[in-house]
Amino acid sequence: MLTNKGKYGLKALVHLAGLQPDATAQSLEIATAExxxxxxxxxxxxxxxxxxxxxxxxxKNGGYRLSRPPSxxxxxxxxxxxxxxxxxxxxxxxxxxRPCDDCGxxxxxxxxxxxxxxxxxxxxxLDGTSIAEMRGRTAAxxxxxxxxx
Numbered sequence: 001m002l003t004n005k006g007k008y009g010l011k012a013l014v015h016l017a018g019l020q021p022d023a024t025a026q027s028l029e030i031a032t033a034e035x036x037x038x039x040x041x042x043x044x045x046x047x048x049x050x051x052x053x054x055x056x057x058x059x060k061n062g063g064y065r066l067s068r069p070p071s072x073x074x075x076x077x078x079x080x081x082x083x084x085x086x087x088x089x090x091x092x093x094x095x096x097x098r099p100c101d102d103c104g105x106x107x108x109x110x111x112x113x114x115x116x117x118x119x120x121x122x123x124x125x126l127d128g129t130s131i132a133e134m135r136g137r138t139a140a141x142x143x144x145x146x147x148x149x
Contacts, residue, residue, distance in 0.1 A: 006083040008036045009044045010134065013078055016054065017070035017135040024063030044082065051081035070135060076126035086126065087119040094119070 011034040019025055027045055031038040045064055048054045055067045066073060079086065080095075090098030091106060092115035103109050 001088075002079065003083050005040075005044055005047075006079045008034070008041060009048060009078050009082045010075060010131075011036065012041060012044060012064075013048070013053065013066065013070070013073065013131045014134050014138060016064060016066050017131045019065060022065065024057055024061065024065045026063040030064070047082055048078065051077070053078060053081060066131070070132035071130045073131045074127050075129045075131065075134060076123060078131070079126060085119075086122045087115060089115045092116045092119045 012030050015030050015034055016025060027041050028038055030036065030045075031041045036044075045054060045056070049056050049064075052067055053073055054064050056062070056064055076086065085093040085096045087093035087096075089100070089112070090096065091100050091103065091109070091112045099106060100109075100112075103112070106112060
């Protein structure tokens with residue numbers, strides 16, 4: 001399940017994707033626009049910076065911006081940076097595998113096999129969806145409600 005940290009991180013990245021190239025947004029601006037608690041957002045932006053997904057600029061015109069074009073930042077990268085592996089249980093993880101204490105046979109465990117499929121399907125969707133695409137979906141919904149209602 002996606003945590004609030006992961007959800008808010010995605011919302012912040014989508015917000016930053018709407019900026020003009022090289023423009024920055026301060027955390028208070030993002031927090032207000034996206035209804036994210038500012039202190040929590042500051043920690044999230046720090047994690048995204050450490051993961052190389054955003055860049056912070058200090059000073060009068062400082063703030064945050066994406067480290068590369070939004071079409072090159074995948075939702076899966078952000079979620080992994082903030083929430084860890086996509087696998088719902090440790091024994092299905094590719095990067096942080098942990099065997100279950102109660103499992104007698106890892107290879108034939110029906111729960112692990114299903115959760116491995118869940119991981120693979122989640123990874124396919126999240127690693128195939130860029131922040132630019134997420135931004136585009138938001139813009140399309142706004143346009144629909146603005147012009148068609």
